[in-house]
Each structure stands twice: as C-alpha cells, then as structure tokens.
Amino acid sequence: MRADGKQRTLVWALLDRHGETYAEECGIKLRNTPQPLYQLLVLADLLSTRIRASVAVASARALFDGGMSTPRRMLDATWQQRVDALGEGGYRRYDESTATRLGEGAELLLGECRGDLRRLREAAGGDASELRRALQELPGIGPTGSAIFLREVQGVWTEFAPFLDQKAVQGAERLGLPTDRTKLARLVTTDETAGFASALVRAALDRAVAEEVREAVGAG
Structure with a gap:
C-alpha cells in the first residue's frame, strides 16, 4: 500500500x-445560532484550563443542565449557582475564579454583541487570526481557548476550515x-x-x- x-x-x-x-461529547448540537455557539465558548473556556478534558466536558454539561446555557441565563445565575454546577462536574480546583469569569464574560458578550457570537464572525470577515483576537478579549479565552473554539466551530463556520x-x-x-x-x-x-x-x-x-x-x- x-x-x-x-x-x-x-x-x-x-x-x-x-x-x-x-461539543458532541458535551451534548451541544452545534449550529449557527446564538445558544449553541455560546455553549461552545463556555466549553472552550473550561477545556483551556489545566484540567482533564473529561472534567471540563462534564462541568460544561452541568452548567447547561442547570439552566446556564445563554449569556443572559449565565449572568442571571448567582455566583454560588455557577460554583455548584462546576463542582458537580468535578471542576473544583478553579471553580470559584471560573464562576466569576463566566459571569464577567456573559456580561461583556451581552454588552458588546448582544450575546450573539455571530457578530464576531461577521466582523472577522473570514480571517481566523482576527476572530481569535476578538475572542481573546473575552475573560478566560486566551490563545488556547480561542484555538479550541476555532477547532470546533469550523464544522459550522466553514470559512475557517x-x-x-x-x-x-x-x-x-x-x-x-x-x-x-x-x-x-x-x-x-x-x-x-x-x-x-x-x-x-x-x-x-x-x-x-x-x-x-x-x-x-x-x-x-
């Protein structure tokens, strides 16, 4: 051969x-609509931390099962509710700082792009580097988190594949x-x-x- x-x-x-x-492992049905794109962003945030991928996936699922599946619902949840959901998924080492960061990120998303990540896509104009730069302005999304988001979203946002x-x-x-x-x-x-x-x-x-x-x- x-x-x-x-x-x-x-x-x-x-x-x-x-x-x-x-995203599939987490139960996210990824498509070009605000809610699953936000869920992917949360998952990318959790996966980018120095913790096992299986724990990050379980913790993201616990957040979504707890109703925190949109920026508005994440922001409206109490800090303790976010901490408890992260702990349920096993994300205990960074649960308190991450709970704070998720709330700050949701607030920024709502203020800057009305909770809709498609606005970042449009602004990037098909430029992966520009999209990653914009994502890294969000709390908790650094170079690793933005790479994870691009890896996963390319099946929906095919201009980045x-x-x-x-x-x-x-x-x-x-x-x-x-x-x-x-x-x-x-x-x-x-x-x-x-x-x-x-x-x-x-x-x-x-x-x-x-x-x-x-x-x-x-x-x-």
Missing part, C-alpha cells in the same frame, strides 16, 4: 474511534501523520475536519489513543 493510502487508512480508523468533537492548531499537529506527529498543516488537512474532507482535529488532540493528550489506532491498522 502506498504511503498516502496507509495514512488515509489510519485517518479513517482514527475518525471511527475518536472522531467525536468535544481547515483549522488545525499546534495541539492537533502534536497528535499527528504521535500517529505518524504529516505535521505540515496543509498536507494533514488534505487527508480529510472539509466536513470531517472538526472531528479530525478533535481526534488528533485526543491522540496528543493520550498516548494510548495513538497506540490503539496504529495497532488497529497494523502500523504498530
């Missing part, structure tokens, strides 16, 4: 086993895939890029993921 054929086989196995986006950040490239290297972003993106369709990026990140975060996929296709 040619090298590119082997790579595609490995990618198919990776997508089949680990191609669920973090393919978006494969450094963490995704690290996963590609561990799997033996190209580390050149252009070559890497060519291994999947635009519709697959968000799931591919998430799967690569999982491989970067957990060596066992990469080993499992490589063994499954005989890449050892």
